[in-house]
Amino acid sequence: MGRAIEAGHDFVQRQSRSSLYDRGRQNRHKNETRMQQKPPDQRACKSRRRGSETMSHIELPAPDSAIVARREAIVADLVALVGAGTVVADEDGRRAFETDALTAYRCMPLAVVLPRTTDEVSRVLRYCYENNVRVVPRGAGTSLCGGALPAEDAIVIGVSKMNRVIEIDYEARFARVEAGITNLAISAAVSERGYFYAPDPSSQLACTLAGNIAMNSGGAHCLKYGVTTNNILGVRMVLITGEVVDIGGAHLDADGYDLLGLVVGSEGQFGIVTEATVRIIRAAEGARPMLIGFGSSEQAGRCVSAIIASGIIPVAIEFMDKPAIDVCESFAHAGYPLDVEALLIVEVEGSEAEIEGFLAQIRDIAAPFGPTHVMISNGPIQSAKIWKGRKSAFGAIGRISDYYCMDGTIPLSRLPQVLTSISAICARHGLKVANIFHAGDGNLHPLILYNANDPAESERAEIAGAEILTLCVEVGGCLTGEHGVGIEKRDLMRVQFSDVDLALQMRIKAAFDPAWLLNPGKVFPLDAAGGGLGQAA
Amino acid sequence: MSEPLRPAADWELASMIASFASRNQPIEIVGNRTKARVGRPMQTAATITTQSLRGIKLYEPTELVMSAQAGTPLAQIEAELAGNRQMLAFEPIDLGPATGGVAGVQSVGGVFAANLSGPRRVTAGAARDHLIGVKGVNGRSEVFKSGGRVMKNVTGYDIARGLAGSWGTLAVMTELTFKVLPWPESATTLVYAGLPDEFAIELLCAAMGTPYEVSGAAHLSAGLSRRLGHSSLAAAGAALTAVRVENFTQSVAYRKQRLADVLSAYGAPIELDYGETLAFWGELRQLRVLSDMPSCLWRISTSPRNGPKVVAAIRRHMTAEAYYDWSGGLVWLEVPASADAGASDIRRAVAVHGGHATLIRADPQVRSSVDVFQPQTPTLERLTRNLKAAFDPQGILNPGRMYAGV
Numbered sequence: 037m038g039r040a041i042e043a044g045h046d047f048v049q050r051q052s053r054s055s056l057y058d059r060g061r062q063n064r065h066k067n068e069t070r071m072q073q074k075p076p077d078q079r080a081c082k083s084r085r086r087g088s089e090t091m092s093h094i095e096l097p098a099p100d101s102a103i104v105a106r107r108e109a110i111v112a113d114l115v116a117l118v119g120a121g122t123v124v125a126d127e128d129g130r131r132a133f134e135t136d137a138l139t140a141y142r143c144m145p146l147a148v149v150l151p152r153t154t155d156e157v158s159r160v161l162r163y164c165y166e167n168n169v170r171v172v173p174r175g176a177g178t179s180l181c182g183g184a185l186p187a188e189d190a191i192v193i194g195v196s197k198m199n200r201v202i203e204i205d206y207e208a209r210f211a212r213v214e215a216g217i218t219n220l221a222i223s224a225a226v227s228e229r230g231y232f233y234a235p236d237p238s239s240q241l242a243c244t245l246a247g248n249i250a251m252n253s254g255g256a257h258c259l260k261y262g263v264t265t266n267n268i269l270g271v272r273m274v275l276i277t278g279e280v281v282d283i284g285g286a287h288l289d290a291d292g293y294d295l296l297g298l299v300v301g302s303e304g305q306f307g308i309v310t311e312a313t314v315r316i317i318r319a320a321e322g323a324r325p326m327l328i329g330f331g332s333s334e335q336a337g338r339c340v341s342a343i344i345a346s347g348i349i350p351v352a353i354e355f356m357d358k359p360a361i362d363v364c365e366s367f368a369h370a371g372y373p374l375d376v377e378a379l380l381i382v383e384v385e386g387s388e389a390e391i392e393g394f395l396a397q398i399r400d401i402a403a404p405f406g407p408t409h410v411m412i413s414n415g416p417i418q419s420a421k422i423w424k425g426r427k428s429a430f431g432a433i434g435r436i437s438d439y440y441c442m443d444g445t446i447p448l449s450r451l452p453q454v455l456t457s458i459s460a461i462c463a464r465h466g467l468k469v470a471n472i473f474h475a476g477d478g479n480l481h482p483l484i485l486y487n488a489n490d491p492a493e494s495e496r497a498e499i500a501g502a503e504i505l506t507l508c509v510e511v512g513g514c515l516t517g518e519h520g521v522g523i524e525k526r527d528l529m530r531v532q533f534s535d536v537d538l539a540l541q542m543r544i545k546a547a548f549d550p551a552w553l554l555n556p557g558k559v560f561p562l563d564a565a566g567g568g569l570g571q572a573a
Numbered sequence: 574m575s576e577p578l579r580p581a582a583d584w585e586l587a588s589m590i591a592s593f594a595s596r597n598q599p600i601e602i603v604g605n606r607t608k609a610r611v612g613r614p615m616q617t618a619a620t621i622t623t624q625s626l627r628g629i630k631l632y633e634p635t636e637l638v639m640s641a642q643a644g645t646p647l648a649q650i651e652a653e654l655a656g657n658r659q660m661l662a663f664e665p666i667d668l669g670p671a672t673g674g675v676a677g678v679q680s681v682g683g684v685f686a687a688n689l690s691g692p693r694r695v696t697a698g699a700a701r702d703h704l705i706g707v708k709g710v711n712g713r714s715e716v717f718k719s720g721g722r723v724m725k726n727v728t729g730y731d732i733a734r735g736l737a738g739s740w741g742t743l744a745v746m747t748e749l750t751f752k753v754l755p756w757p758e759s760a761t762t763l764v765y766a767g768l769p770d771e772f773a774i775e776l777l778c779a780a781m782g783t784p785y786e787v788s789g790a791a792h793l794s795a796g797l798s799r800r801l802g803h804s805s806l807a808a809a810g811a812a813l814t815a816v817r818v819e820n821f822t823q824s825v826a827y828r829k830q831r832l833a834d835v836l837s838a839y840g841a842p843i844e845l846d847y848g849e850t851l852a853f854w855g856e857l858r859q860l861r862v863l864s865d866m867p868s869c870l871w872r873i874s875t876s877p878r879n880g881p882k883v884v885a886a887i888r889r890h891m892t893a894e895a896y897y898d899w900s901g902g903l904v905w906l907e908v909p910a911s912a913d914a915g916a917s918d919i920r921r922a923v924a925v926h927g928g929h930a931t932l933i934r935a936d937p938q939v940r941s942s943v944d945v946f947q948p949q950t951p952t953l954e955r956l957t958r959n960l961k962a963a964f965d966p967q968g969i970l971n972p973g974r975m976y977a978g979v
């Protein structure tokens with residue numbers, strides 16, 4: 037295990053050590069799989085091939101047996117290239133990387149490489165290119181969509197050891213960092229001067245900037261400051277050929293095509309990002325959240341629209357329904373009211389006087405919607421608790437049940453209708469649901485609660501999830517607002533896109549990675565022209 | 574040249590492109606032609622304009638979103654938004670006056686295709702940051718879409734952003750969906766006179782480093798200040814450094830005061846009220862101070878602190894009037910007309926300090942003999958060509974406008 041622990045920031049390893057993201061679903065699930073384990077080397081990747089009866093039903097591409105057979109030689113080559121200390125080849129070490137936060141799916145990689153420099157990444161990728169070996173890039177493994185799920189015939193390249201801050205320029209307001217740095221560490225590095233890095237996924241303590249870039253991650257405070265793509269100025273990326281390219285830089289806009297815009301959100305399929313230049317922003321003088329509780333989700337939804345329409349753009353507007361409130365309150369003791377059906381957390385920024393003014397305005401805007409509970413945070417300690425409750429919501433719910441986290445986005449005006457339909461869908465499948473989401477931008481996170489030990493219920497949960505996402509698309513929204521497609525939503529892509537749309541995206545993928553070696557089997561349906569693995573039409 | 578073709582629907586545009594593709598004939602793609610003089614001159618068999626693809630398709634003020642067909646005049650869009658006290662937060666640049674045309678006629682498709690953002694970009698993001706969905710037709714005459722009408726969307730690759738700034742060389746955008754924002758209730762501008770470039774940029778960076786959400790940070794050399802429409806500012810006859818604050822009325826009053834305190838070392842500012850603030854930044858957005866023909870106009874993007882260094886390096890070789898924006902990160906530079914528009918000296922200066930330069934205004938002969946867009950490294954050039962081929966394998970859409978052979 038020694039080497040694996042060295043890997044530091046990896047999410048799955050954290051799972052075994054801390055309860056930070058301690059999710060019942062994962063732990064229970066893991067124990068279950070471990071107990072039934074076959075001898076390691078014969079254990080196939082976990083997924084249901086068509087017709088079989090195992091639980092999870094997303095198909096994983098068949099591995100290239102010729103590559104798998106060459107495993108030992110490949111490992112030896114990798115060791116020769118970057119040294120034994122950088123390659124994880126033993127069973128236990130690799131197991132720490134066999135899944136991400138979509139733990140229902142797991143697969144032992146051929147080997148794991150944990151480089152410390154761009155040059156090492158370049159050497160390894162060049163080798164993979166020349167030897168036709170597939171590569172799965174990895175940050176901290178917190179992807180909720182299986183974006184970092186390994187493949188049996190692929191090596192994992194994890195950037196978590198590349199976590200240094202290279203340069204901070206307060207005058208020009210950027211920081212240059214290695215991409216394996218955690219999201220929160222960037223803000224921590226610039227906070228002493230009153231700056232921060234804006235996108236704040238709830239997983240920010242663990243997840244890496246590299247993963248954020250690959251997924252174009254968002255967070256609660258993106259309503260005002262934008263998501264990852266709006267806050268990245270440049271990247272250094274290694275192409276599958278081993279070539280190192282700098283895209284963008286310390287300046288504000290791209291020359292030529294917006295390759296940076298394409299790379300952000302490309303789910304590890306274009307290259308391995310090793311460094312990035314990010315925008316840092318001077319923080320407001322102060323910030324304070326308020327809680328507004330309502331007797332119904334509909335009223336809360338309407339209130340959100342009214343706030344946005346008023347011309348105030350709060351930094352964040354977060355929504356929780358009753359099941360979510362109950363769990364989060366008992367976890368964080370944030371002072372959430374327990375007698376409401378829906379709760380908004382609205383945060384504003386500015387000087388003390390400005391904050392008072394904005395909050396008073398928001399209270400007035402909310403009044404016609406009959407809030408049954410209004411509470412303004414009384415200071416930093418309470419504010420921190422309010423946010424802790426929200427940001428640990430997934431973890432808190434995971435302690436009481438297994439769950440599927442959905443991530444669709446909808447037009448705000450459809451919120452009441454969609455919430456009603458979500459309840460109906462889950463009820464029809466005999467499942468409970470808790471709703472927690474970024475209301476200001478319509479990004480829903482229905483958490484479908486189910487029992488992972490019950491295969492039939494697990495399957496129903498996946499079906500209910502697909503129905504919810506399809507509904508999101510039907511009302512004018514999309515399958516995923518911030519978590520990405522990965523393997524999880526891959527087979528739903530046709531709900532949102534035509535074959536022409538998908539083929540265009542696949543040609544763009546091929547423009548960066550013509551042989552489709554990077555993060556194969558993700559994002560596109562396996563049977564899309566070329567099979568999501570092969571060449572686009 | 575024959576009359577431009579005016580498709581009025583996606584399918585019509587697709588069939589036109591298909592027919593040119595079948596003959597392997599290149600086509601010029603335009604909106605209202607306000608940027609037709611930007612880029613490398615092209616040889617094309619015909620012109621397709623988006624002018625008949627017109628109209629706002631969706632506007633949800635409470636969701637801060639609008640969709641419009643590509644040929645819709647920006648003026649119509651901004652008027653519609655103003656009716657709800659909303660705006661395009663990136664303050665689109667209007668190249669009309671600076672390239673020998675008129676202001677106020679550009680199409681919304683052109684705005685995003687050129688990704689030209691104005692002063693507020695420094696805090697609010699660029700055109701590309703506001704573009705959330707696109708429909709279009711590529712060079713294979715396929716109708717495609719990407720993104721949508723919701724603010725947060727990571728479903729599939731971000732093709733909409735990839736099309737921003739592609740100058741019609743990848744696809745013809747037919748419908749665009751973009752974020753809008755509330756119009757600020759009030760605004761004010763603090764203007765400091767007579768600062769040399771380095772001090773001016775230092776001031777602007779200091780202002781951006783305060784918590785007061787400065788939304789405009791610009792500096793005009795004295796020669797440009799004199800061309801301002803605002804008569805008393807023009808009469809000052811000095812370089813001008815301007816800092817804008819926008820917000821609710823109360824906040825503007827408070828923040829302006831705090832900002833003036835922080836910046837007191839730079840002298841006492843002239844204060845512009847809301848109306849003057851709108852007029853001043855409105856002039857900048859239309860680059861009205863940069864319409865001195867026949868000089869050449871460059872747009873240089875660099876790290877904010879390096880703006881003055883780049884300009885100083887260039888001034889060793891030629892006279893230059895500079896409008897710095899984005900707290901020094903963007904420089905609009907007017908230089909005397911010459912055989913290469915100063916390209917070799919300018920590119921050398923940019924190479925030393927980082928960033929890139931685009932030749933915005935020059936005679937067609939100059940634009941065909943020097944690189945208009947920043948030359949790329951071989952690897953980036955290959956990615957650029959691959960991307961072009963993914964959209965337009967025959968190379969028939971605006972061929973060569975950005976780079977030879979692309």
Ligand SMILES: Cc1cc2nc3c(=O)[nH]c(=O)nc-3n(C[C@H](O)[C@H](O)[C@H](O)COP(=O)(O)OP(=O)(O)OC[C@H]3O[C@@H](n4cnc5c(N)ncnc54)[C@H](O)[C@@H]3O)c2cc1C
Nearest residue numbers: 175176177178179183238244247248250253254304309518
């Ligand atoms: C409890 C919890 C809360 C979460 N909350 C949020 C939230 O609020 N908002 C949100 O958006 N997401 C959230 N997520 C999802 C997840 O944290 C994000 O997707 C995050 O960006 C993943 O980062 P990571 O470092 O863990 O990447 P990984 O999971 O390791 O990888 C994610 C993707 O990035 C690719 N990748 C990794 N490194 C590189 C690289 N160097 N170059 C190219 N590609 C690379 C991988 O191949 C994979 O496709 C949450 C997850 C959990 C478990």
